[in-house]
Amino acid sequence: MKVLVPVKRVIDYNVKVRVKADQSGVELANVKMAMNPFDEIAVEQALRLREAGTAEEVIAVSIGPAQNQETIRTALAMGADRGIHIEAPHDIEPLAVAKLLKAVVAQENPGIVLVGKQAIDDDCNQTGQMLAALLGWAQGTFASALEIAGDKAKVIREVDGGLEHIEINMPAIVTVDLRLNEPRYASLPNIMKAKKKPLDSLTAGDLGVDIAPRLTIVKVEEPTARAAGIKVGDVQELVSKLKNEAKVI
Amino acid sequence: MSILILCDHENGQLSPVTLNAVSAASQIGGEMHLLVAGDQTGNVAKAAASIAGIAKVLVADDKSLENGLAENLAPLMQSLSGSYSHMMAAATTTGKNVMPRLAALLDVMQISDIIKIDDANTFQRPIYAGNALSTVSSNEAIKVITVRGTAFEAVAAEGGNAAIEPVAGASDAGLSAYVKSELSSSERPELTSAPIVISGGRGMQDGANFAMLEKIADKLGAAVGASRAAVDAGFVPNDYQVGQTGKVVAPDLYVAVGISGAIQHLAGMKDSKVIVAINKDDEAPIFQVADYGLVADLFDAVPALEKELG
Numbered sequence: 390m391k392v393l394v395p396v397k398r399v400i401d402y403n404v405k406v407r408v409k410a411d412q413s414g415v416e417l418a419n420v421k422m423a424m425n426p427f428d429e430i431a432v433e434q435a436l437r438l439r440e441a442g443t444a445e446e447v448i449a450v451s452i453g454p455a456q457n458q459e460t461i462r463t464a465l466a467m468g469a470d471r472g473i474h475i476e477a478p479h480d481i482e483p484l485a486v487a488k489l490l491k492a493v494v495a496q497e498n499p500g501i502v503l504v505g506k507q508a509i510d511d512d513c514n515q516t517g518q519m520l521a522a523l524l525g526w527a528q529g530t531f532a533s534a535l536e537i538a539g540d541k542a543k544v545i546r547e548v549d550g551g552l553e554h555i556e557i558n559m560p561a562i563v564t565v566d567l568r569l570n571e572p573r574y575a576s577l578p579n580i581m582k583a584k585k586k587p588l589d590s591l592t593a594g595d596l597g598v599d600i601a602p603r604l605t606i607v608k609v610e611e612p613t614a615r616a617a618g619i620k621v622g623d624v625q626e627l628v629s630k631l632k633n634e635a636k637v638i
Numbered sequence: 639m640s641i642l643i644l645c646d647h648e649n650g651q652l653s654p655v656t657l658n659a660v661s662a663a664s665q666i667g668g669e670m671h672l673l674v675a676g677d678q679t680g681n682v683a684k685a686a687a688s689i690a691g692i693a694k695v696l697v698a699d700d701k702s703l704e705n706g707l708a709e710n711l712a713p714l715m716q717s718l719s720g721s722y723s724h725m726m727a728a729a730t731t732t733g734k735n736v737m738p739r740l741a742a743l744l745d746v747m748q749i750s751d752i753i754k755i756d757d758a759n760t761f762q763r764p765i766y767a768g769n770a771l772s773t774v775s776s777n778e779a780i781k782v783i784t785v786r787g788t789a790f791e792a793v794a795a796e797g798g799n800a801a802i803e804p805v806a807g808a809s810d811a812g813l814s815a816y817v818k819s820e821l822s823s824s825e826r827p828e829l830t831s832a833p834i835v836i837s838g839g840r841g842m843q844d845g846a847n848f849a850m851l852e853k854i855a856d857k858l859g860a861a862v863g864a865s866r867a868a869v870d871a872g873f874v875p876n877d878y879q880v881g882q883t884g885k886v887v888a889p890d891l892y893v894a895v896g897i898s899g900a901i902q903h904l905a906g907m908k909d910s911k912v913i914v915a916i917n918k919d920d921e922a923p924i925f926q927v928a929d930y931g932l933v934a935d936l937f938d939a940v941p942a943l944e945k946e947l948g
Contacts, residue, residue, distance in 0.1 A: 406770055483748070484741070484745075513750045515738035519739065519742035528814075549830075551821040553816070554816075558812075602747075604775065611771075615927050615929075618928045623934075624942040624946050628946045631914070
């Protein structure tokens with residue numbers, strides 16, 4: 390079985406984003422970029438499936454400008470076998486991403502697609518579910534455990550009330566949540582090896598997919614900052630302020 | 639223009655967040671219908687019909703819809719889409735699971751987690767964990783939207799008298815099956831709608847120490863939450879998590895105990911009306927958003943707080 394893992398290149402989670410002065414978006418120039426942390430968890434899970442003998446090959450795919458090849462190299466350094474880069478604008482929408490991934494699935498025939506449940510830049514939480522719809526596959530979203538047995542997968546989902554266990558038919562899309570695993574670091578020798586692993590490049594046109602945006606960004610703004618608060622000296626003062634000043638207890 | 643809102647429900651009860659989703663829909667204008675999908679949903683349908691401002695409640699009662707599996711629910715919603723300009727759901731794990739599947743079936747781009755409505759086509763939503771707010775407009779024939787409940791004041795649960803109409807067309811896609819749930823049970827208020835939330839972080843050191851927070855929660859009628867660090871460390875279950883990828887809360891009072899204040903956590907609580915932070919590190923970023931900060935060892939401050947509350 391092949392495992393397909395879409396990986397997104399996003400602003401590193403430690404970076405405090407800045408909104409552009411013309412309100413067209415956030416500043417991406419000279420900002421540290423990294424693989425979406427949820428996608429790292431997806432790569433890790435794919436590698437574990439291969440190491441357990443459930444999967445034979447792990448393919449990382451990334452959609453975006455030329456720099457996305459770095460993100461694919463990161464996945465290859467973690468242990469993925471090969472990469473596919475699809476050239477597209479940085480801010481391509483989830484629906485278009487899902488359509489491109491559907492075309493890749495048609496070429497590669499993976500038994501499972503593992504993907505982060507959301508990207509930490511646009512916070513959309515859509516791509517996996519959309520891909521499942523387009524393929525007519527089952528979806529196991531927000532997964533904190535995954536067990537594959539033959540043509541079924543058992544997924545434990547993190548839901549608002551706790552945990553939900555479902556069983557889904559394979560092939561399937563599984564979107565991964567934080568507690569599924571802890572991704573490994575790439576070792577230096579593996580980073581060197583990754584440079585020699587195969588990485589194909591395609592365009593949206595090659596795949597016959599229309600990626601024109603459906604939404605128009607009117608403006609991007611900074612949220613209103615909270616007014617500065619005060620430090621209180623002790624618990625008595627805190628309770629007094631909450632009762633008499635803020636009047637919340 | 640008419641709007642279909644997916645009703646959130648659990649254990650035969652309408653979830654309060656549905657009232658917030660209806661509130662968002664009412665700002666768009668047009669006739670509002672609610673969809674109650676499930677099995678044996680009579681009580682939920684009755685509650686839905688009483689919500690102020692609802693014109694019609696569509697009830698899809700079928701075994702295949704019992705557990706809200708997206709593979710069965712999304713095609714049903716697609717079959718109902720013909721007469722609607724907007725299809726909406728609260729951004730709960732149910733809404734987040736099914737709505738993108740619906741959007742893709744309809745070949746439209748979804749707008750996730752809206753916090754403000756400018757007009758019927760234009761919506762504001764947080765990006766980058768709420769560190770930027772994006773206003774987007776959509777020309778899609780059907781706007782598929784999820785709503786951040788805390789951003790919209792709930793409509794009245796009573797006062798409506800909507801017609802209840804059964805809808806057919808549900809079927810089991812045969813792709814997925816529900817097995818079981820492990821739900822946290824608590825007598826305390828639900829995290830996302832509680833007026834007061836007290837959360838613990840890595841500084842709590844151990845799950846057993848959350849008992850200190852629970853005592854205060856019981857005195858204040860508060861819910862108990864946690865940071866990702868506390869959940870990852872196994873102190874408390876995943877449904878306690880407040881943050882970018884957990885739950886978003888906006889109570890009247892949020893008390894952060896032993897939480898440093900990573901941007902991912904702030905994303906889930908910085909719209910609270912009053913924020914209190916208790917942390918022994920006076921450099922902790924949580925103090926930048928706190929209205930009242932107390933630099934103290936939580937193991938001294940929390941028992942003192944409980945005593946002070948009487």
